[in-house]
Amino acid sequence: KKSGSPIEEPKEEDKTIEFFRHLTKTKAYPAGLKGANKDVHPAVQVLGLQMSNYMICGSSARLVATLQAFKKVIQSYTTPPGNTLTRHFTSHVLSPQIEFLASCRPLSISMGNAIRWLKLEISKVDIDVPDNEAKEGLCSAIDSFIQERVTLASQVIASSAAEKIRDGDVILTYAKSSVVERALVQAFEAGKKFSVIVIDSRPLYEGKHMAAALANLGMEVRYALISGLSHSIRRATKVFLGAHAMMSNGRLFSRVGTALVGMEANSYDKPVLVLCETIKFTEKVALDSILHNEIAPADELVIPDGPLENWRDVKGLQLCNLMYDVTPAEFLQMIISESGNVPPTSVPVLHRLGNESQA
Amino acid sequence: MPSLSTGYAPNLGVFLKSLKSQQLEASIENLISLLKRRQIKNSRPCAIATAHLLLRVVARFKWTDVGKLLERIQEVGQRLIQAQPREMVVGNIVRRVLGMIRDEAKEDRNEDASDSASNSQLSSPKRQSSDLGHLRNAGGPPTAFSPLRFDSKDVVQAMDSNSDDSFGSKSSANHRPPLITSHTSYAVTNNVPVQHSMFNLLSAMPSPLATPPGVSSPQGRSSVNMSSVAHRAAASSNDLKAEVISGIEEIIDELDQVDEQIASYAQEHIHSNETILTHSSSRSVQKFLLKAAEKRKFTVIVAESYPNDHEATHAAVAGKSKSSLDDSDDMDSDTFLKPLPKAGITVIQVTDAAIFAVMSRVNKVVLATHAVIANGGLIAAAGARGIAKAASFHKTPVIVVSGVYKLSPEYPFEFESLIEYGDPGSIISYHDGPLVDSVEVDNPVYDYVPPHLVDLYITNLGAHAPSYLYRIVEDHYKAEDTNFHNPEFQY
Known part of the structure; x- marks a missing residue:
């Protein structure tokens, strides 16, 4: 129908909408998986896929799932010799995870808030605390964060709204x-x-x-x-x-x-x-x-x-x-x-x- | 082209072909069932089918008198409207034809009457109205339809209602009590005088040359007419019939050209580098935008109007008719309009939910209609109200593109009655088994958009404010036809 040769050309046509050009395009998930850094934890890889195909969808669900996955990352982490958890974990381990998740689907605002909180928590870990204890402390902090900011919060909101x-x-x-x-x-x-x-x-x-x-x-x-x-x-x-x-x-x-x-x-x-x-x-x-x-x-x-x-x-x-x-x-x-x-x-x-x- | 012999998936094209071969009564029944089954749907096809059918009705009508013809058309019209009351154009076309027959009949009668009046030198009030009659006749032969046709019709209409009182019309007197007659004529004279006197001034200017000598010398004319009266009595029925038929053909032509006429205004309303939001698929809107694209580059955001019209919208945007194999829901070949992207327009297809989000980038909203109501409100594909409302929130102008034939004199106070509910299966299919049983699904096909959300109407007559539409209604329909299909509501 169209002239035969430029069939290739329209495929390369830029389909970006002009007034949304500033929004980074979400990569389709196979690219995300291939591009995944080997540092990305399997639990995070799974989560990334689930988020990109909307199996986990919704701000709260994504927040909880992300924190759960990060808990697994923390649990499987051991501080390399000559380093401290506080200095090493965030930049070398957590960041690639976050990057990967963001490449699957842009982070939600709530995830951003939670990640900021988590980084703060990590930075507050005392250097002298042994690895195991620190990890346990972080995990229980995550648990109580989820409990407090999501589970209980939604209960309070739900009953308050139900009253209406x-x-x-x-x-x-x-x-x-x-x-x-x-x-x-x-x-x-x-x-x-x-x-x-x-x-x-x-x-x-x-x-x-x-x-x-x-x-x-x-x-x-x-x-x-x-x-x-x-x-x-x-x-x-x-x-x-x-x-x-x-x-x-x-x-x-x-x-x-x-x-x-x-x-x-x-x-x-x-x-x-x-x-x-x-x-x-x-x-x-x-x-x-x-x-x-x-x-x-x-x-x-x-x-x-x-x-x-x-x-x-x-x-x-x-x-x-x-x-x-x-x-x-x-x-x-x-x-x-x-x-x-x-x-x-x-x-x-x-x-x-x-x-x-x-x- | 689908062959007409097979009754397979009948549509407008098949119906129009069948008109020639079928019995009239069979054709009427055929159209009724096509309307009921929605094999002919949407305003334009319905209007075309109705006009063609009425043409047959008039052509086949065994002539007795005008009153009988009006009754016959009313009867057919009633049946068509009952078949599909929400296709308001059907009623509109029937009313247009009724009004036109009344006009033609009165013209005939007025000619006779004015002749006799000038002949016998009657008292001043009658004399006056016969002068009016002359003036009108001087305005041009009534069957020659100029672009001014609607204006001149308007004048004719106004004056006819004047002369009703003096001459009394057989047919309408049958239908109306005298009190109401006086009331209508009062209303009309009250509304119109400025306009018709202006028109008379203009149109009467060249007339002394054009009018027969009768005007200046009643004597001479009367003799001519006296001899022709007998002739006319015999010939008038045939003349009238021919006039009515050519009038209906005129309406059919109008339906054919309406989109082009609307499109001719496009460049006055769209400037370059604009972002325009429209929704669903509409020939009128598409032609309008294509016309504008001949001179300007701009962007069109198309909301898909899911779930009732999204396929047509997508097809119109992507320029593919393969999904709609029966491409002649509209008139056969010209259905295939150039898709907007081919005309150099950047087209952004969005979901209905994104309307508010993108509205801040939109310069103008162009809406398609299903029907337009006399108050300036409109019926359009579901979602239109949301679009218009979001536009008014963002102070974005809303333009409605519609042929005059969609303009209905009906004014329902309960707008919900105009809304049609569609197949819930297109929202929740039977794949969602348990959900089908437990959830009630609403699928409204149309929205009512109130007039205050509309900034401009562009019709084949030009651009109007919503508040002006009632005038166009009065130009096109006769008050006595407004409720012909349910006489109990007449006044």
């Missing part, structure tokens, strides 16, 4: 958030009579798992895609959103499509509650969804046997598989965190308090 649910409520939620799911389950088990609308989007269909999990418990669940949002939102009485991160300017950084949900909820005057652990708070700010974001491989958008199959051959056609978007603070009514329920404007305050206590 009243009989007759229709809770609308978007995609999948572990803590939203937990809150809904908790309210359901407390005998509250409400129904749930799960809005979902291509290509991840995370909401489908959420809908299935809730329906299995016997909850009344409706499921719709984001294009049908403006119809579903009218039925809803409250909107629960999960978060990837809360920005310091009160904006919510979450799965792409969340901003639309927030906008429609706002235009129909439905309260929007964000369920977010403080580990996901960041000092970064965002004004739009362009500057900070993640571009997933475009081929994930291609439907098998669909007309897009050979999209790379079509000159001038680009596919954009965006992962996140930024929801303006004015769409959000309340942030439910383990340190209390606050308006979005108080995010930087909570973040500071959290960090000060940690430091």
